[in-house]
Amino acid sequence: MGGDRYAFEELFYRHHRQLYRLARISSRDAEDAADALQDAMLKAHRSAPSFRHDSAVSSWLYRIVVNACLDRLRRNKTHPTTALEDDAYRIGDPTPRVDTAIVVERALMRLPVEQRAAVVAVDMQGYSVVEIARMLGIPEGTVKSRCSRARAKLAEALEYLNAGAEHIGEP
């Protein structure tokens, strides 16, 4: 992979939709997502020669993208938290067939970026709370809190909760 000048670019094109999705969900805005994706791909390109094929290339790339996004969030902690506006990110195709993934992604994008990034890293990419706390430079309790809030809000948005839903959400 590392020796072929074009192989890595092809690899990016093969996975770019899911990679951008991860970047977009884990970033504050579209510009940050594009920056993080570019940083991640350059980093992956440089370390490709040492990549061992004991894990899927896609998983390896996904983690590098999420790492890059968390790194940017850590460095830009002072920015105010905002949830995404309705039309800021067009998700999926607008046909009558709206599958679960698209509904979940839409619900995710309505969360504050800190909660999105935490829950993506933990529940989607399998990072431990300890790892995320270290990468973001925040207490483990804060990571747990962000994940809990994100899950509770998602459960509500996806209508998995019954009338008692309000007891799980924000205090």
Add this chain to the structure above:
Amino acid sequence: MDDGHEPEPTTPEHLAALDQVRRDLADLGTDAASAPDVPASVTARVGAALRAESRGPAHSLQRTPRWQLIALVAGVGAALVGAVVGALMLAHKPAPPWSAGPTAESITVSRPPTELPLPTPQVVGLLSQNPDYGPLADPERRASCLSGLGYSATTPVLGARPLDMDGRPAVLMLLPADTPGKILVLVVEQDCNAAHTGLLVNTLVTRP
């Protein structure tokens, strides 16, 4: 806000709902087919950056306007410094007492060098010693570093020792290589983690 004190869901319905959310998220993480299209400008930009990287380290990348501004300022500054240094060199025949300053190579992004910071026999000698991870002695930190390098946390480290690399504290690690009879030698910065590995050396040596 993020104080870590969350009301724990207690009813089976709540727990089931949260479990379903976690399953949905795990599914979303692997469901590439449902991923939306990427803006063409983003794809083009990353593709161009990768091509520039393949051509060589000195090619600039298409970045955000603030980087372009920094690059512009740096370029103008370098030109001014060059003009001043040139004028001084013409005015004084003897070589100036200051150093030549940064070279183009040293101020551009480059691939990790393949030069070992230790003689090869000393490196392979680490195979017969207990690994000394130095700043990466904490298994979780080491696992995070390995993850950033593209390895699983369970990858066996065949040898390790802390060292100084161009004045920077670093850690040398020996890992199994894909090539038979070879060992992969990696040198990373002391704060190597999943987000930033600080890979300094990446090369193969022959097993004794």
